[in-house]
Amino acid sequence: MNALALIAPLLERLAGELPATAPQGHNIVGAQIAIGSLFSIHILIAGLVSGAGELGPAIEFLGFMRQRRGYDRLAHGLGRFITYYFSFSSTIAILLITVLLVGFWGHFWTTIVTIAWWPLFIEAWTFVLQVSLAYIWYYTWDPLRGFKGLHMAIGGLLAIASFLQVYMIDVVASYMLTPTTPQNPIRLVLNATSYPLTVHRTVGNLAYIGFVIGAFCAIRFVRAKTVQDKAFYDWAGSFGLLWGISMTLLQPIVGYSYAKEIQLHAYGSWYKMMLGTLSPVFLWQITLLGLMFLTATIYFARRLRTNGARGAGLLKVMAVGLVLTTLLAAQPYHLGFTYAAVASAGLDRPFWEGGLINPLGSMIPWKVLALMSYTLIAIAAVVWYLRGLPGVVWGAARRGEQRLLMLMAVLTILMMVTMGFIRENSRAPFLISGEMTIQGQQNVQPTVSPSPSGGG
Amino acid sequence: MGRLDAVYDWFDERTAVRSLVRKGLYEAVPKRGAWFYTLGSATLVLILLQLVTGIFLTLVYVPSVTEGWASLNYLKQHDAFGSIVRGIHLWSAYILLFVIGLHMVRTFFSGSYKRPRELNWVTGVGLFLLVLVMAITGAFLPWDQAAYWTAVVVTNVPAYTPFIGSFIRALWRGGDFVGPITLSRTFGIHVWLIPAILFPLILAHLALLRKHGEFGSYVNYRGAYRSREGVDVPPVPPQRPIEPPYPAVPTDELWAAPLETEDFFPFQTFKDGLVSVVLVIVVFLLAVAIGAPLEPIADPSTTSYTPVPEWFFLPLDELLLLVPQQLIPLALIVPAGGVLLLLALPFIDRGPERNPFERPAVMVPGGFAVLFVIILTLLGSGRLFNL
Numbered sequence: 098m099n100a101l102a103l104i105a106p107l108l109e110r111l112a113g114e115l116p117a118t119a120p121q122g123h124n125i126v127g128a129q130i131a132i133g134s135l136f137s138i139h140i141l142i143a144g145l146v147s148g149a150g151e152l153g154p155a156i157e158f159l160g161f162m163r164q165r166r167g168y169d170r171l172a173h174g175l176g177r178f179i180t181y182y183f184s185f186s187s188t189i190a191i192l193l194i195t196v197l198l199v200g201f202w203g204h205f206w207t208t209i210v211t212i213a214w215w216p217l218f219i220e221a222w223t224f225v226l227q228v229s230l231a232y233i234w235y236y237t238w239d240p241l242r243g244f245k246g247l248h249m250a251i252g253g254l255l256a257i258a259s260f261l262q263v264y265m266i267d268v269v270a271s272y273m274l275t276p277t278t279p280q281n282p283i284r285l286v287l288n289a290t291s292y293p294l295t296v297h298r299t300v301g302n303l304a305y306i307g308f309v310i311g312a313f314c315a316i317r318f319v320r321a322k323t324v325q326d327k328a329f330y331d332w333a334g335s336f337g338l339l340w341g342i343s344m345t346l347l348q349p350i351v352g353y354s355y356a357k358e359i360q361l362h363a364y365g366s367w368y369k370m371m372l373g374t375l376s377p378v379f380l381w382q383i384t385l386l387g388l389m390f391l392t393a394t395i396y397f398a399r400r401l402r403t404n405g406a407r408g409a410g411l412l413k414v415m416a417v418g419l420v421l422t423t424l425l426a427a428q429p430y431h432l433g434f435t436y437a438a439v440a441s442a443g444l445d446r447p448f449w450e451g452g453l454i455n456p457l458g459s460m461i462p463w464k465v466l467a468l469m470s471y472t473l474i475a476i477a478a479v480v481w482y483l484r485g486l487p488g489v490v491w492g493a494a495r496r497g498e499q500r501l502l503m504l505m506a507v508l509t510i511l512m513m514v515t516m517g518f519i520r521e522n523s524r525a526p527f528l529i530s531g532e533m534t535i536q537g538q539q540n541v542q543p544t545v546s547p548s549p550s551g552g553g
Numbered sequence: 554m555g556r557l558d559a560v561y562d563w564f565d566e567r568t569a570v571r572s573l574v575r576k577g578l579y580e581a582v583p584k585r586g587a588w589f590y591t592l593g594s595a596t597l598v599l600i601l602l603q604l605v606t607g608i609f610l611t612l613v614y615v616p617s618v619t620e621g622w623a624s625l626n627y628l629k630q631h632d633a634f635g636s637i638v639r640g641i642h643l644w645s646a647y648i649l650l651f652v653i654g655l656h657m658v659r660t661f662f663s664g665s666y667k668r669p670r671e672l673n674w675v676t677g678v679g680l681f682l683l684v685l686v687m688a689i690t691g692a693f694l695p696w697d698q699a700a701y702w703t704a705v706v707v708t709n710v711p712a713y714t715p716f717i718g719s720f721i722r723a724l725w726r727g728g729d730f731v732g733p734i735t736l737s738r739t740f741g742i743h744v745w746l747i748p749a750i751l752f753p754l755i756l757a758h759l760a761l762l763r764k765h766g767e768f769g770s771y772v773n774y775r776g777a778y779r780s781r782e783g784v785d786v787p788p789v790p791p792q793r794p795i796e797p798p799y800p801a802v803p804t805d806e807l808w809a810a811p812l813e814t815e816d817f818f819p820f821q822t823f824k825d826g827l828v829s830v831v832l833v834i835v836v837f838l839l840a841v842a843i844g845a846p847l848e849p850i851a852d853p854s855t856t857s858y859t860p861v862p863e864w865f866f867l868p869l870d871e872l873l874l875l876v877p878q879q880l881i882p883l884a885l886i887v888p889a890g891g892v893l894l895l896l897a898l899p900f901i902d903r904g905p906e907r908n909p910f911e912r913p914a915v916m917v918p919g920g921f922a923v924l925f926v927i928i929l930t931l932l933g934s935g936r937l938f939n940l
C-alpha cells in the first residue's frame with residue numbers, strides 16, 4: 098500500500114508531462130534517428146534470416162550431392178538459426194510498424210499501404226509461409242532423414258518464400274525512390290529500380306549470411322576442443338567466406354546498374370550520392386568494398402600457405418592488385434564537402450591548376466575501371482583458392498585466418514549500414530520521391546469520436 | 554516376300570542402306586538421365602525446322618529496303634499460312650536458342666567435353682555461335698523499326714575491335730551508315746554464308762558423337778571410380794557386353810563404359826521423338842497464337858521510337874548500356890574472353906573427375922558466367938516491357 102502511495106503521484110506527474118499522442122512534428126530528427134537505427138537493426142537481422150532461408154537449403158542439397166556430412170551439419174545449424182532469430186526480427190518489424198511508423202509517420206504509412214497494398218498483402222503471407230516452412234524444415238530433419246528428397250523440396254519452398262519476401266518489400270522500397278503511376282500494380286512491381294534493388298539485396302543477403310557463417314565458425318574454431326570440431330569449423334568458415342565473396346563479386350555490376358537507374362529516374366537522389374552531401378559516404382562505401390575483397394584474398398593466401406598448398410604466391414600478388422585498385426577507388430573527385438561548394442567557390446578545376454578537382458577520382462573512367470578490376474581480381478582469387486583447396490588439411494588453420502573471418506563480418510555489417518544510410522538519405526527530404534516529405538506528412542491529428550451514448 | 558521388301562532389297566544391294574540404318578539405330582547409349590540427352594536431337598530438329606520454313610520464306614521475301622518490309626507485310630495482311638510459317642520460323646529460332654543453351658549447360662555440368670570428346674565440344678561451341686549469328690542477322694531482315702535499330706546497334710559492335718574494327722563495320726554496313734547494302738549483305742550472310750558453315754559443322758558434330766558415343770552423365774559411371782572417402786569401390790559389371798563405341802578410346806578407362814546402357818532404337822529415339830514433337834507443337838501454337846510481330850517500316854529519321862533489343866541480345870545490350878562509351882572496348886573483352894575460354898574449356902579442365910560437385914574450380918567460374926548473363930538479362934528486362 099505504501100509503495101502504491103509512493104508510485105501513484107509519480108505516475109500522475111508522468112501522465113501530465115507525456116504528450117497526449119505520438120510526439121509528431123516536435124522532433125523530426127529524433128524520430129528519424131529512432132526509426133533509422135531500429136530499421137538498421139531490423140535489416141541486419143532480417144537480411145541474415147532471409148539469406149539463411151535461401152542458403153541453408155542450397156547447402157543441404159550440396160551435401161546430398163557430395164555425400165559429405167559437414168554440409169548437413171552446417172545446413173542444420175542454419176535451420177536452428179532461423180528458428181531462433183525469426184521471432185526477434187519480427188518483433189522489431191512489428192515494433193517499427195505499429196509503434197514508430199504509425200505513431201510518427203502515420204500519414205506516410207497509410208499512403209504507402211494504400212498504394213502498395215498488393216505487394217504488402219503478399220509480403221504478409223510470405224512471412225506466414227516462411228516461418229511455417231522454416232519450422233517444418235528444421236524439425237523434420239531427423240524424421241525425414243530417409244526421405245531426403247522430400248526434405249530438400251521443403252527447403253526449396255523455404256528458399257522461394259524467403260526470396261518472395263525480400264522481393265515484395267523491395268517493390269515498396271524501390272517505389273519510394275522511383276515512384277510510378279500508383280493505380281497500376283504491374284507498373285508498381287516493375288518500377289525502374291525494382292529489379293536492380295531486388296537483385297542487389299538478394300545477392301547481398303546471400304553474401305552477408307556467408308560472411309556471418311565465416312565469423313561464427315571462426316569463434317567456434319578458436320573455442321573448439323576436439324579435432325573433429327576444429328576440422329568442421331575450419332572448413333565451414335572457409336566455405337562461408339568463399340560463398341560470401343563469390344556473391345559479393347557480383348555486386349559491382351549490380352550496384353552500378355542500380356545507380357544508373359537512379360540516375361535516369363531519380364536524378365536528385367543520384368546527384369546527392371555522387372556529387373552532393375552523400376558523396377563522402379559513397380566514397381567510403383566503394384573503399385569498403387575494396388577492403389572486403391582484399392581481406393578475403395589475404396585469407397585465401399594465408400589459408401593455402403598454412404598447409405603449403407599451391408597458389409598462395411599468386412594470391413598475394415592479387416592482394417597487391419586489390420590494394421592498388423582500392424587506392425584508386427578511394428580517390429575523392431572534389432576536394433571539398435560537395436561538388437556544388439567547390440564549383441560555387443570557383444575552384445572547379447584540377448588541383449595542379451589551383452582548383453579542388455582530382456580527375457583521378459572521377460566516376461568515368463576511373464571508378465568504373467576500379468569496379469571492373471575488383472570483380473576480375475576477385476574472380477581470379479576465388480578460382481585460384483578453389484584450385485588450391487585439395488591441398489588444404491581442415492583443422493590446421495591458425496588464429497590469424499580466424500581473425501580475418503571475423504573482420505570480414507564486421508566490414509560487411511559496416512557496408513550494409515552504410516548502404517542503408519545512403520539509400521534512405523538520398524531521398525531526403527522525401528519519404529516518397531517528389532511526392533511526400535517527412536515534414537509534410539506529420540500534420541495528422543487524431544480526432545476524438547463522440548461517445549455513442551452522447552454523454553460523458 | 555512382299556513387294557516393299559523387294560524394293561528395299563533392290564536399294565540395299567545398290568546402296569547398302571540396310572547396314573547404314575542398322576549402324577544408325579542400333580547403338581548402346583547410357584541409360585540413366587536419357588531425357589537430358591534429348592536436347593541434342595531437339596536442337597537438330599529445330600535447326601531443320603528453321604531450314605524448311607526459311608526456304609518457304611525466301612520464296613516470298615525480297616531483300617531490299619523498299620520491298621523487304623512490304624513482302625512480309627503482305628504475308629501478315631493477306632496470307633494466313635505464310636504468316637504462320639513466318640511465326641514458326643521466329644518461334645523455332647527463339648526456342649532453338651533456349652534448347653541449344655540448355656544442351657551446352659548439360660554438357661558442361663556433366664563434364665562430357667573431356668577426353669576424348671574435346672572436338673565434340675569445340676564443334677558444339679561453334680554451332681552455338683553460328684546459331685546466335687543466324688538469330689542476330691535474321692532480326693535485321695524484316696526491315697521494320699525494330700530491325701533497323703537492331704542493325705544500327707549490332708553492326709556497330711565489331712567497330713570496337715582494335716585496329717580493324719572500323720573496317721569490319723564498313724564492310725558489313727557497306728559504308729558508314731546502315732542502308733540497302735547492309736540489308737542485302739546481311740541476307741547473304743543469313744541464308745548462304747552461315748548455313749554453308751553450319752550444316753557441315755553439324756555433320757562433323759554428329760560424326761564425332763557416333764565415334765565416341767554419348768558420354769551422358771557421371772551418374773552412369775557411379776561406382777566405377779575411387780570414392781572420395783578413400784574406399785575403393787569395385788566397378789559394377791555392365792548389364793550386357795558393351796558394344797562399340799564403348800569402351801571408346803582406352804585412354805580414359807575408368808570412364809569409358811557406362812554401367813547401364815540401352816539401345817538407341819527404340820528407347821532413346823522414342824524419348825528424342827517425343828521431346829521434339831512436343832517442341833514442334835509448342836512452336837506451332839506460339840506461331841498461331843502470337844505470330845511474328847512486324848512493326849512499321851524502318852524510318853531512320855524518327856526521334857520518337859524507343860528501340861527494344863531482342864531478348865537474346867539483352868545481356869550484351871545491357872553491358873553496352875552500362876559501360877561508359879570510352880570503356881566499351883575494354884568491356885567487350887569480357888564476352889570475347891568468355892567465348893575463348895568456352896572453346897578452350899576441354900583443354901583447361903583435363904582431370905578425370907566428371908561429377909559437377911567435385912569440380913568446383915570449373916563449376917564456380919562457369920556458374921559466375923551464367924549468373925552474369927542472367928543478372929544482365931534481368932537488369933535489362935525492364936526495357937522489354939517498356940512500361
